[in-house]
Amino acid sequence: QVQLVESGGGLVQAGGSLRLSCAASGRTFSTYAMGWFRQAPGKERDFVAGISLTGTWTYYADSVKGRFTISRDNAKNTVYLQMNSLKPEDTAVYYCAARMRGSGYLRPSDYDYWGQGTQVTVSS
Numbered sequence: 001q002v003q004l005v006e007s008g009g010g011l012v013q014a015g016g017s018l019r020l021s022c023a024a025s026g027r028t029f030s031t032y033a034m035g036w037f038r039q040a041p042g043k044e045r046d047f048v049a050g051i052s053l054t055g056t057w058t059y060y061a062d063s064v065k066g067r068f069t070i071s072r073d074n075a076k077n078t079v080y081l082q083m084n085s086l087k088p089e090d091t092a093v094y095y096c097a098a099r100m101r102g103s104g105y106l107r108p109s110d111y112d113y114w115g116q117g118t119q120v121t122v123s124s
Contacts, residue, residue: 002026002098002113009094009118012086016122020081022096022115029077030054033099035111036070036081038092038120045095049081050105059105064090086122093117 008020020036035050049070050059058070069082079096097111104110 002032002100004096004098004113004115006094006096006115006118009120011121011123014086014088014122014124016086017082017084018086018120020083020094020096020118020120022079022081024077024079024098029072030074033105034070034072034079035097035099035105036079037095037097037108038090039095039117040092043092045108047106047108048094050099051079083120086120088122088124090120091122092120094120 003025004022006020006022008018012018030053033052036048037045038048039045047061048064049068051070051072055072067085072079095117096115098113099110100112
């Protein structure tokens with residue numbers, strides 16, 4: 001079992017920045033990949049960014065590439081999402097997720113454990 005707790009969400013003006021954190025507990029953190037997803041009201045949960053076990057490989061949705069950065073600190077059992085140049089369309093609940101198996105990383109079904117989510121609101 002893995003428990004995930006997100007933090008760092010909030011209200012920010014367009015062009016601003018936020019850093020989300022996701023603290024993991026349970027299984028050894030360095031043994032599973034991590035991802036961030038987001039879900040706006042009335043929309044599906046979409047992939048935002050993913051990172052491999054050691055952080056060597058990172059993946060981004062086209063909509064956030066160049067603005068968001070995913071990273072992990074295996075010593076602190078934490079994954080981060082640095083979000084810069086935020087836009088109103090980035091407004092959503094952001095979820096971190098843990099992937100225990102396989103090589104897919106884009107779909108919510110690729111992930112085994114989820115946090116409760118943190119709200120990010122970007123005002124225009």
